[in-house]
Amino acid sequence: MTRIKILALLIIMSITSAAGAADTTTQPPREVRLKIVETSDVHGNFFPYNFITRTPWNGSMARVATFVDSLRSSDGPESVILLDNGDILQGQPTVYYYNFVDTASRHIASEIYDYMSYDAATIGNHDVETGHKVYDRWIEATDVPIMGANVIDTATGLPYLRPYTIIERQGIRTAVIGMLTPGIPMWLPEPLWSGLRFEDITTSAQKWVETVRRKENPDIVIGLFHSGYSDASRRPGLTENACLEVARNVAGFDAILGGHDHQRANRIVTNPEGRPVVLLNPANDAKAVGVLDITLSIDSDGTIIDKRITGSLADVDTLNPSPEYMSHFGAQRQAVENFTGRIIGRSEGLFDSSESLFGPSPFMTLIHRLQLQLTGADISFAAPLSIDAVIKPGDVRVSDMFGLYKYENMLLTMKLTGREIRDYLEESYSIWVDTAATNPGRHLLLFRSKRPSANDNRLRNPAYNFDSAAGIEYTVDITQPKGKRVNITSMADGTPFDPAHTYTVAVNSYRGNGGGDLMTRGAGLSKEEMKQRTVASTDIDLRYYMMKEIEKNGTITPTTDHNWRFVPEALADSLSETDRKIIKGH
Structure with missing residues (x-):
């Protein structure tokens, strides 16, 4: 082997060796x-x-x-x-x-x-x-x-x-x-x-x-x-x-x-x-x-x-x-536990929020009456904030009030015309009640499922937007479409209801600020108009006033103001019986 070939071979070996050495020091990721x-x-x-x-x-x-x-x-x-x-x-x-x-x-x-x-x-x-x-x-x-x-x-x-x-x-x-x-x-x-x-x-x-x-x-x-x-x-x-x-x-x-x-x-x-x-x-x-x-x-x-x-x-x-x-x-x-366990009064009967889906109920009557009492308003709007709240007969504790009224809403007093009040209720019942004219024999309530059952009884919309009213007498025709359902016949005291007259209305702060769209899509008010129409507000949440009222009176008794109803009554009663079993799971 010539000197040149040997030198070339040594160079190649050196390069290979260096490369091998580099490989051994390369760090894996x-x-x-x-x-x-x-x-x-x-x-x-x-x-x-x-x-x-x-x-x-x-x-x-x-x-x-x-x-x-x-x-x-x-x-x-x-x-x-x-x-x-x-x-x-x-x-x-x-x-x-x-x-x-x-x-x-x-x-x-x-x-x-x-x-x-x-x-x-x-x-x-x-x-x-x-x-x-x-x-x-x-x-x-x-x-x-x-x-x-x-x-x-x-x-x-x-x-x-x-x-x-x-x-x-x-x-x-x-x-x-x-x-x-x-x-x-x-x-x-x-x-x-x-x-x-x-x-x-x-x-x-x-x-x-x-x-x-x-x-x-x-x-x-x-x-x-x-x-x-x-x-x-x-x-x-x-x-x-x-x-x-x-x-x-x-x-x-x-x-x-x-x-x-x-x-x-x-x-x-x-x-x-x-x-x-x-x-x-x-x-x-x-x-x-x-x-x-x-x-x-x-x-x-x-x-x-x-x-x-x-x-x-x-x-x-x-x-x-x-x-x-x-x-x-x-x-x-x-x-x-000490706070929620405190007894504030006594219930003489059952208050069940789920009954509020099917018509006037003691649960909603209690809320409506308090709102009217606190504000002095002509009309009250309120919804069941959940459909599984219950106050049983016996002692009423602070904890029961969180079931009765779920959120920390203030209570507002607003001014609405009679026409706006009717349109507001039309919007509420449109997201709450099915239309029996187009779906005969199906359901009173709007369920999420086409085939609701006790295992799938979710409502299409949240019940906290299902406002009913007190202070007026009215019917809700379940065979009619939105816009033709609500018929207000009079004020609660029998005096005429005037679509052009301006009334004071008690609502919670969520609703009075546009929550649920009843004020906007229903009554047709803009955000600025809602501000202008608000004439008073409590500075403490409504639940607080409910607790104080029960403490003052000592007892609450289930009574119902039957100021509104679904019509035709025979059809509504039949559908309610079916849907009540679905909602209650039996």
């Missing part, structure tokens, strides 16, 4: 696994006990604590991110007590966030419903960032709350952008949200995802939106449930965690760049949590070369409550 856990619409369900029905309760934050503790133990604390999606300050008496009764102690919702080491939360519409004093105190009392990028301070034009937060785990930067459904001005009186305005979620999401990606260079971007999956029927100027719209139309999100509509969702949607976006919603009452499983492959220079995200919904309602959690919050639980 680093793999990082994260789990993001979401709660939403907890509504004060902090304990495995329902303080309204005074019975054991599925779900609850006590069970979520068990689930999260287990994850942190198995995967490590640095692998778990915990988020809440709002509507935590309304629902169970646990939060009412710390919202309005014990305002000196630290708010229990704030303490739960810190105790469970939440990383971030978004404000919900029912949190805003508690008013500035309550939600500002809740926000200030926790170390957890409460977000709302589209909640704008009108004085500064800047977000009133933190728009986003950056959470670092295992060297990975996760950006969480918080948003709130913007329908607040349509549902709540302005004093509750004074100084604020609410931007469209999609518009705000586009702005903030671009800002966050430019300024923060995150590895993962999550939308934490107190908004539902999709709006089936959009109102002009409002997209209430925008998660699907944002996922499809706004590039930059890896996942969007929803809430608000109390509907479970686990979907994958393609964004404008052709990338998958995971959509999750664990529904309400802390019976389930949403879980994002994230796996990242990271090159030696820190570049993410692969990102895999899957979503799941994990039921927690069968888990044992965390003993440590229950012990830590034992004093708070006892305080709430």
Whole structure:
């Protein structure tokens, strides 16, 4: 072999050896696994006990604590991110007590966030419903960032709350952008949200995802939106449930965690760049949590070369409550139990909200009479806020009042003409009652299913929008279409009812601000007109006045003001008998 060939061979061997050495030092991609856990619409369900029905309760934050503790133990604390999606300050008496009764102690919702080491939360519409004093105190009392990028301070034009937060785990930067459904001005009186305005979620999401990606260079971007999956029927100027719209139309999100509509969702949607976006919603009452499983492959220079995200919904309602959690919050639980267990009077009979679907009932008569008494109005509008509330004969406790009246609504007095009152009722009964003329022999009620049964008895629309009236005499013809059903014959005292006359009307604050569309689609009032027509408002919720009235009188007796009825009566009675069995499950 010549000298030149030997030299060439040595060079080749040297290169091969160097390459081999390089191969042995090349680092394989680093793999990082994260789990993001979401709660939403907890509504004060902090304990495995329902303080309204005074019975054991599925779900609850006590069970979520068990689930999260287990994850942190198995995967490590640095692998778990915990988020809440709002509507935590309304629902169970646990939060009412710390919202309005014990305002000196630290708010229990704030303490739960810190105790469970939440990383971030978004404000919900029912949190805003508690008013500035309550939600500002809740926000200030926790170390957890409460977000709302589209909640704008009108004085500064800047977000009133933190728009986003950056959470670092295992060297990975996760950006969480918080948003709130913007329908607040349509549902709540302005004093509750004074100084604020609410931007469209999609518009705000586009702005903030671009800002966050430019300024923060995150590895993962999550939308934490107190908004539902999709709006089936959009109102002009409002997209209430925008998660699907944002996922499809706004590039930059890896996942969007929803809430608000109390509907479970686990979907994958393609964004404008052709990338998958995971959509999750664990529904309400802390019976389930949403879980994002994230796996990242990271090159030696820190570049993410692969990102895999899957979503799941994990039921927690069968888990044992965390003993440590229950012990830590034992004093708070006892305080709430003492509050709700207090006897305020006695019931001489049964009050059953489900009977309100079929005509006048003791349940609705009690509410109507109180509204008329408190306001001195000519007419009262009210709805059963749930169809499964019952006050049984015997002692009436504070807890019973949360079943009787579910929400913290104020009581308004408004001015409406007789024609507007009739149109308002036409709208109410159109979403409540089927049309027997076009569907003979079917049902009185509008069910969601074409073949409703005791196992599928969901109504097409929420019963809290089924307003009836007191102070007037009227009939509702179930054989006629919307617009020709309601016939008001007189005032309750027998004097004539005049379509051109202006009457004072008692309504709750949700309705008086356009909630349920009875004032807008029905009476035909704009938002500005509703403001102008409001002549008075209570400064405390209606439930408070109900409790005080029962305490003052000592007893409540089931009586019914039969001031309205369905006609033809024989047909209505027959359909009611069928539907009553479906609603009651027997």
